[in-house]
Amino acid sequence: MTIKTRFAPSPTGYLHVGGARTALFSWLHAKKNNGTFVLRIEDTDLERSTQESVNAILEGMQWLGLDYDEGPYYQTQRFDRYKEIIQQLLDQGDAYYCYCTKEELESLREQQMANKEKPRYNGKCREQPKDQKELNRVIRFRNPEEGEVVIDDLVKGKIVVANKELDDLIIARTDGTPTYNLTVIVDDMDMGITHVIRGDDHVNNTPRQINILKALGADFPYYAHLPMILGDDGARLSKRHGAVGVMQYRDDGYLPEALLNYLVRLGWSHGDQEIFTQAEMIELFDIGQVNVSASAFNTEKLLWLNHQYIMNAEPELVASHLEWHMQQRGIGAATQGPALVDIVKAQRERSKTLVEMANASTYFYQDFSEYDEKAAKKNFKQGTDEVLQALYDAFVAVTEWQGEVLHKIVLHTAEQLELKLGKVAQPLRVAVCGTGMSPSIDVTLSLLGRDKTLSRLQKAINYIKENKS
Ligand code: GLU
Numbered sequence: 001m002t003i004k005t006r007f008a009p010s011p012t013g014y015l016h017v018g019g020a021r022t023a024l025f026s027w028l029h030a031k032k033n034n035g036t037f038v039l040r041i042e043d044t045d046l047e048r049s050t051q052e053s054v055n056a057i058l059e060g061m062q063w064l065g066l067d068y069d070e071g072p073y074y075q076t077q078r079f080d081r082y083k084e085i086i087q088q089l090l091d092q093g094d095a096y097y098c099y100c101t102k103e104e105l106e107s108l109r110e111q112q113m114a115n116k117e118k119p120r121y122n123g124k125c126r127e128q129p130k131d132q133k134e135l136n137r138v139i140r141f142r143n144p145e146e147g148e149v150v151i152d153d154l155v156k157g158k159i160v161v162a163n164k165e166l167d168d169l170i171i172a173r174t175d176g177t178p179t180y181n182l183t184v185i186v187d188d189m190d191m192g193i194t195h196v197i198r199g200d201d202h203v204n205n206t207p208r209q210i211n212i213l214k215a216l217g218a219d220f221p222y223y224a225h226l227p228m229i230l231g232d233d234g235a236r237l238s239k240r241h242g243a244v245g246v247m248q249y250r251d252d253g254y255l256p257e258a259l260l261n262y263l264v265r266l267g268w269s270h271g272d273q274e275i276f277t278q279a280e281m282i283e284l285f286d287i288g289q290v291n292v293s294a295s296a297f298n299t300e301k302l303l304w305l306n307h308q309y310i311m312n313a314e315p316e317l318v319a320s321h322l323e324w325h326m327q328q329r330g331i332g333a334a335t336q337g338p339a340l341v342d343i344v345k346a347q348r349e350r351s352k353t354l355v356e357m358a359n360a361s362t363y364f365y366q367d368f369s370e371y372d373e374k375a376a377k378k379n380f381k382q383g384t385d386e387v388l389q390a391l392y393d394a395f396v397a398v399t400e401w402q403g404e405v406l407h408k409i410v411l412h413t414a415e416q417l418e419l420k421l422g423k424v425a426q427p428l429r430v431a432v433c434g435t436g437m438s439p440s441i442d443v444t445l446s447l448l449g450r451d452k453t454l455s456r457l458q459k460a461i462n463y464i465k466e467n468k469s
Contacts, residue, residue, distance in 0.1 A: 003034075003035030004030070004035055004036045004037075004192050005027070005030045005193065006026060006037070006188070006191065007022060007037070007038070007066075008042050009042065009057050010049065011042075011043050011049045011051075011053035011054040011057055012050070013053055013056075014057070014060065014247060015056060015246045015247070016245055016246065017229065017237065017244055017246060017249075017259075018199060019057075020060065020263055021226070022199055024066060024260060025197050025224075025264075025290070028282060028287075029195055029197060029224075030069075032282050032283070037067075037068050037070075038191055038193070039068040039072045039073070040071055040074075040187060041057070041074045042183065043075055043076050044075045044076060044180070044183055046177075054072075056247065060246040063246065063247065064246065064256045065256055065257075065260070070191070073187070075187065078183070078186070079177070081186060082178040082183055083176070085186050085216070086171060089139075089141065089212075090139065092215065094212075095139050096125060096126060096130075096142060096168075097125065097128075097130055097139055097140075098137060098138050098168075098170075099128070099136070100121075120166075120167035121140070121167040121168050122167075123167070125140070126142065126168070135174070136174050137174060138172060138173055139170070139171050140170055140171065141169050141181075141208075143168050143169065143208070144163045145163060148160055148161060148163060149161045149163065149206075149207035151206055151207065152222070152223075153206075153224060153225055154195075154223065155200075155224045155225055155227070155288075155290045155291075155292060156292060157292075161207040166207060166208055166211070169208050181205055181208055181209055181212065182212065184205075185218075194222065195222045195287070196223050197223075198224075199225070199226055200225035200227055201228070206225070226267060226290060227267055227290075227291060227295065229267075229294065229297050230294050230295065230296045231296070231297060232299075237297050241297065250324070253355030253356060253357070254306050255306060255310065255313065255317075255321055255354070258302070258305045258306040259302070259306075260278075261274075261281075261305055261309070262301065262305050264285065266297070267291045267295045268289060268290050268291065269291075270284045274305070275308060307351075307353075310344075310348050310351055311349060315344040315348070318344045319339075319340035319343070319344045322343065325354050326358055326365070328358075329358060329362055331362065331365045331366065335366075338364055338447040338449070342447060343361050343364065343447070344357070346439040346444075346447060347439060350439075360438075363432075363434055363438075364452075367452075367456070371434050371463070372430070372434060372436060374436075375436035376430060378426075378436070379426050379429075379436065380430065380460070380464045382464075384427045385464040387413070387417060387428075388427060388457050388461050390413050390416070391409065391424070392454065394412070395457070398450070401449065403442035403445070406441075428441060429441060431459075431460030432445070432452070432456045432457065
């Protein structure tokens with residue numbers, strides 16, 4: 001059997017972390033088994049689906065690197081096929097027209113609630129002959145009344161639901177458009193999906209979907225319902241817990257590799273291993289070992305993982321993501337300055353996110369208009385202009401602009417002026433970076449280059465002189 005999985009988001013919002021984890025688990029299960037991974041956009045709810053959301057989902061998938069072998073399929077392009085299946089069910093007697101009005105259904109519901117019964121459709125139109133009235137009729141699936149549905153869920157284990165518990169579900173609305181449960185099973189059937197991996201908010205739909213598949217004489221897939229993701233307060237993860245949209249994590253400076261690694265551990269583990277290369281994830285992931293209980297999202301842990309990836313991933317990879325953040329700050333390929341890969345090497349120990357790294361690196365490319373107030377006050381004291389002048393004079397004479405040479409000059413200047421190293425290096429740092437924080441001074445200077453170093457030293461000398469008077 002060739003394994004085929006799918007991710008089937010409804011485009012009614014951005015790709016959130018819960019959806020991304022569902023997509024990842026489906027992707028991993030396909031990759032692991034040399035199977036096929038399908039992306040299917042479930043856009044039949046015309047009022048709530050937007051193109052903007054479709055784009056956001058595609059963008060999220062691409063950023064995460066969850067590539068699909070088939071799709072994206074769009075359900076709105078398959079209405080004819082759904083109609084065909086609905087007709088087949090009608091012809092077989094497995095579906096029927098229902099003429100009950102909203103008011104009738106509402107009063108039925110109220111009655112059932114008053115009797116403390118589970119609200120469900122009572123099958124009133126089941127035996128009614130098909131009349132000619134075309135308006136205001138829905139189509140319902142005739143659910144079997146006897147027997148039970150057994151689901152061997154790969155995560156939750158055996159689930160048994162008595163058919164008595166299920167009512168006759170609407171498969172086409174009054175305007176003839178098909179509903180979710182119908183479109184899903186037609187697609188899963190037509191696309192040959194072998195494993196349906198999805199959030200457990202759908203577990204109640206599964207027995208209904210199996211019954212429709214049975215009525216069509218189709219095989220049904222394996223199901224794996226993933227436990228939900230909780231926020232740190234134990235409630236279902238939502239916007240009020242902070243970032244839930246995948247692209248927000250990009251904006252906040254996370255690497256997609258780190259986010260994926262974080263997500264794979266939400267509900268799955270392999271001993272106490274925390275860091276997985278993509279190849280390891282694919283090799284070790286096992287859908288059958290996913291936890292039954294919900295897992296909590298832990299932003300601190302994600303941040304820790306992100307730092308691990310920033311420090312240990314190939315600097316070229318980190319640089320490729322840093323580039324986007326620099327562009328947001330107006331720094332592009334045409335901007336004069338050091339190669340981003342060298343920035344990564346210089347800054348990775350001190351940057352937990354790419355936003356931190358980008359913010360702490362703009363001075364390598366752009367002149368700053370102001371000094372950090374505290375740093376200037378502390379380091380630009382009277383007489384410091386002379387220290388900076390001595391450094392300037394020595395740097396001007398340098399023929400080979402190289403870290404070790406520059407470092408020696410700083411040491412030598414401190415010695416000559418009989419000052420502690422910090423009294424020379426720190427004013428120098430503030431002069432060329434505008435702040436008191438930067439990589440080691442030799443790395444900082446060599447990344448900055450000769451021109452920026454000299455012009456900024458000159459500017460600082462003037463600044464100190466002006467502020468004296
Ligand atoms: N479109 C459904 C959703 O976004 C998922 C359907 C499924 O996975 O079966 O919730």
